[in-house]
Amino acid sequence: MELLINIFVNGLATGMLIFLLAAGLTLIFGLMDVLNFAHGGLFVWGAFAAVWTYTATDSFMLAILGALLTGVVLGFVTEKLIIAPVYGNHVQQILITLGFMLVLTEMIKVVFGPNQLAAGVPSYLAGSFEIGDVILIKYRLFIIVTGFVVFALIQFILKRTKIGLIVRAGVLNKDMVQALGIHIKKVFLYTFIAGAALAAFGGALMAPYSGVVYAEMGLEFGILAFIVVVIGGMGSLPGSLFAAILVGLAGSFMAYYVPDLSLAVNMILMAIVLIFRPQGLFAARG
Amino acid sequence: MANLLEMRNVHTYIGEYHILQGVDFTASAGQVSVLLGRNGAGKTTTLKTIMGLHPAKSGTILFEGKPIEKLSTHKIARSGLGYVPEDQGIFSTLTVEENIRVAMRDQSDATAKRINYVLELFPDLKKFWKKNGGNLSGGQKQMLSMARAFIQDSRLLLIDEPSKGLAPVVIGKVIEAIHELKKQSTIVLVEQNFRMASKVGDTFTLIDDGRTVHTGEMGYLIENEEMKRKYLGIG
Amino acid sequence: MAKALSLHNGVYLIIALALIIFPFVTESRTWTILLTQIFIFAILAMSYDLLLGYTGIVSFGHAMFFGIGAYSTGIFLKSFEPTLLYFILSIACGMVLAAIVSFFVGILTLRLKSHYFAMLTLALSGLFLVAAEKWRTLTYGNDGFTFRAPEIFQDRLVFYLVALGCLLASFVFLKRFVSSPMGRVLISLRENESRTASLGFKTLHYKVIASVAAGVIASLAGSLYAISLRFVNTSVMTMDITLDALLMTIIGGVGTLIGPILGAGVIELAQHYLSGLARENPIFERWIILFGILYILAVIFFPRGIAGGIQSLYLKLRGKKVGVHRSLKKRVVKS
Ligand SMILES: Nc1ncnc2c1ncn2[C@@H]1O[C@H](COP(=O)(O)OP(=O)(O)OP(=O)(O)O)[C@@H](O)[C@H]1O
Ligand SMILES: [Mg+2]
Numbered sequence: 081m082e083l084l085i086n087i088f089v090n091g092l093a094t095g096m097l098i099f100l101l102a103a104g105l106t107l108i109f110g111l112m113d114v115l116n117f118a119h120g121g122l123f124v125w126g127a128f129a130a131v132w133t134y135t136a137t138d139s140f141m142l143a144i145l146g147a148l149l150t151g152v153v154l155g156f157v158t159e160k161l162i163i164a165p166v167y168g169n170h171v172q173q174i175l176i177t178l179g180f181m182l183v184l185t186e187m188i189k190v191v192f193g194p195n196q197l198a199a200g201v202p203s204y205l206a207g208s209f210e211i212g213d214v215i216l217i218k219y220r221l222f223i224i225v226t227g228f229v230v231f232a233l234i235q236f237i238l239k240r241t242k243i244g245l246i247v248r249a250g251v252l253n254k255d256m257v258q259a260l261g262i263h264i265k266k267v268f269l270y271t272f273i274a275g276a277a278l279a280a281f282g283g284a285l286m287a288p289y290s291g292v293v294y295a296e297m298g299l300e301f302g303i304l305a306f307i308v309v310v311i312g313g314m315g316s317l318p319g320s321l322f323a324a325i326l327v328g329l330a331g332s333f334m335a336y337y338v339p340d341l342s343l344a345v346n347m348i349l350m351a352i353v354l355i356f357r358p359q360g361l362f363a364a365r366g
Numbered sequence: 367m368a369n370l371l372e373m374r375n376v377h378t379y380i381g382e383y384h385i386l387q388g389v390d391f392t393a394s395a396g397q398v399s400v401l402l403g404r405n406g407a408g409k410t411t412t413l414k415t416i417m418g419l420h421p422a423k424s425g426t427i428l429f430e431g432k433p434i435e436k437l438s439t440h441k442i443a444r445s446g447l448g449y450v451p452e453d454q455g456i457f458s459t460l461t462v463e464e465n466i467r468v469a470m471r472d473q474s475d476a477t478a479k480r481i482n483y484v485l486e487l488f489p490d491l492k493k494f495w496k497k498n499g500g501n502l503s504g505g506q507k508q509m510l511s512m513a514r515a516f517i518q519d520s521r522l523l524l525i526d527e528p529s530k531g532l533a534p535v536v537i538g539k540v541i542e543a544i545h546e547l548k549k550q551s552t553i554v555l556v557e558q559n560f561r562m563a564s565k566v567g568d569t570f571t572l573i574d575d576g577r578t579v580h581t582g583e584m585g586y587l588i589e590n591e592e593m594k595r596k597y598l599g600i601g
Numbered sequence: 602m603a604k605a606l607s608l609h610n611g612v613y614l615i616i617a618l619a620l621i622i623f624p625f626v627t628e629s630r631t632w633t634i635l636l637t638q639i640f641i642f643a644i645l646a647m648s649y650d651l652l653l654g655y656t657g658i659v660s661f662g663h664a665m666f667f668g669i670g671a672y673s674t675g676i677f678l679k680s681f682e683p684t685l686l687y688f689i690l691s692i693a694c695g696m697v698l699a700a701i702v703s704f705f706v707g708i709l710t711l712r713l714k715s716h717y718f719a720m721l722t723l724a725l726s727g728l729f730l731v732a733a734e735k736w737r738t739l740t741y742g743n744d745g746f747t748f749r750a751p752e753i754f755q756d757r758l759v760f761y762l763v764a765l766g767c768l769l770a771s772f773v774f775l776k777r778f779v780s781s782p783m784g785r786v787l788i789s790l791r792e793n794e795s796r797t798a799s800l801g802f803k804t805l806h807y808k809v810i811a812s813v814a815a816g817v818i819a820s821l822a823g824s825l826y827a828i829s830l831r832f833v834n835t836s837v838m839t840m841d842i843t844l845d846a847l848l849m850t851i852i853g854g855v856g857t858l859i860g861p862i863l864g865a866g867v868i869e870l871a872q873h874y875l876s877g878l879a880r881e882n883p884i885f886e887r888w889i890i891l892f893g894i895l896y897i898l899a900v901i902f903f904p905r906g907i908a909g910g911i912q913s914l915y916l917k918l919r920g921k922k923v924g925v926h927r928s929l930k931k932r933v934v935k936s
Contacts (some may be wrong), residue, residue: 086780109778115716122869143471157372162897163789164900165528165901166900169921170716170902171657171658171659171715171717174659174719174901175659175718175847175851175900176713176897176901177849178844178847179896179897179900180887180893180897182844182892182893183889183894183897185894186887186889186890186893187887187890189886189887190887190890191885194883194888211585219404242467245460245464245467245468246468246930248457248460248464249457249460249464252457252458252459252460253455253457255419255439255451255455256451256457257468257689258416258419258438258439258440258443259419259439259440259443259449259451259455260443260449260468260469260514260515260518261443261444261466261471261518262440263438263440264440280650297839303723306720307720307724310717310720314716340735343731343734344727344728344731345727347723347724347727347728347731348724350720350721350724351721351725351728354710354713354720354721354724355709355715355721358713358714358717
């Protein structure tokens, strides 16, 4: 029982981290019809920015702020330089964002050095709760709670604010939104920046969780996020949450019970979805 | 009478296809100007070109004397044009209320007054205020779409085939609505239903194969059987 | 037209001859090895170009076929005898396997839209990678295994010529393939899939054939690669291989066949020199940034890469009249 709960909590925490990445990715696709394979690059920049800030200031709050700021700046630059020239062309989007992903990964090594960095957990989130036999690691619970809070926050913004309303309308019919006098390119930019900031935030939370950060984790997690978005249905936020938790749990249970298959399980899940239901489990449109 | 909108020798490409090959068109303030032509003539494309959704490749489009053909769609809309597309462009998973809210530019009293006005004109919208746009009937969608364009205080409404797929009774209501809206705003109407076009239209412009072939008072077209047969396949 | 064509062929022939003679006039072992490496990756990149440039599909799983070739050759030569016969058999075996796999992968994936296709190819090649890692009795997993190459390849020169021969053969084969009626259908598919379909072509059918051809050629590259290292491990199945092919194809020039060869040359050479420079200044270890930026610029501004650049320069030099006329025509049709 105790073991099951541990595996479950672990999987849920991993799932929530992936969700933070996937949320931006799926919104960007849903609204802008853009495939951003550089999303993992924003994540890893967030992770390094947070670790660097944390080491320098010893403040977890500042570390998260640093990551968010990095995400916002990079998101702005990426949208303007990389995404804007290739609106409407999926193949070009795949190609160019993949190239940018390589650049972002290598730039990490230039700025922060080629080696991995160790990341610490702030003291107030270190340690664990013991409830009877069950030991719950605080930081994991923190991630899980944060994940749900972020989900609720995004849902609130989408459902209750004007900009959220415009985003939902834009997902359904971009032309009409423009014909109603709304500057959709600007909304695109904001959405992209928000998605980038979320990715960077995910990176910041990831760092203490995994204990180290390294440049290649951008591609790893970027692919994982894409898998989640595909499984959940591109453009669907609840779909991404569901799929992220599914992937997180499948990964942690497999790692314990069938370790040989744990590497393959995400690929298998995605392959099954793509073959039998390419629009994903929660189709956002059509 | 002042020309509110004026298109001169407009050419539009969609992808590699040369669709509009010289459209001339004017809409006078306070009137209902009808665009006519058979299926595929380029009526919808003309409206989309005015709105900047399929930008003009060459030619000029003046609105209130100012060129708008180079502006992006949202700026065109904000300069005072409202668009009611052929498919109504309803946001299907948004409620009627939310559809209206997307279109609201401010919270002013003037906007509130306009909303009250359209809700009186289209009581169904009030009735289904919380219902999803996608679940409305064809006629209700049409009304929602017109309401959405109207509350923006547009001085020119572009309405694409409002009678399409509607039962005759409902068409009657739409005609009434257009007569009512005409008091507040100038209207450009694309209409295949000639009965309806002749009832509400003041002037007509005939488009064939992406070109303007004739323009004049509606009364002239009503009398001219040959022109109707040649370009509209009726009469 | 015919004259221009034979001029083209003449240039190709001269380059091919120069490459054949090259190792006999220089003594440089480094150059021989470097060029061999370029030939191998040029074959891989060309096969990728058949998909990307001529059919308009982005595969994230091309490494799968490269890996099939590499493992076939490695396993054959290790398990049987390191003779020329087994080498040839291993190539054939890799190609057949690659054909079968790419056929079924193609049927499964090619009906999907671009991004779903890319992700499914990623998933399938990911599964191959996991299989290679886990089937240790056969592959020795990530540690890999060494094996002996046929005696005759002890002489680097011989292997150089074999790789060059394979490159030329692949080039001629692919050139024929894309200029056949079949290739024309592929190109029109890339330009406008729905229109091609509405003309009555079974688009899936054509795409599958292209992906089988690409898979088979990639497998050949993999076989040669294994010989060049006398070692195979799971790295031959990784995304890095696919990314290399992608980079070479885009920088060299998509949809040209000669472009990927140039791309392979430029990238391998630069990698060689820049990693040499890295010993003095570690910033050069980050050479991939330079190529990433070049690649991004190529995608946005020079969609036909180096080869396209050379071509338009050539056309300009040939006289403005033709150039202006052509570009005008293009503009009218496209916009
Ligand atoms: N996206 C597009 N791509 C290519 N051609 C298009 C596209 N949209 C419209 N066309 C073509 O442009 C021409 C004019 O179309 P348009 O929709 O303007 O006609 P219409 O007069 O509104 O017809 P209808 O009465 O059927 O609505 C048609 O021949 C149509 O096939
Ligand atoms: Mg129409």
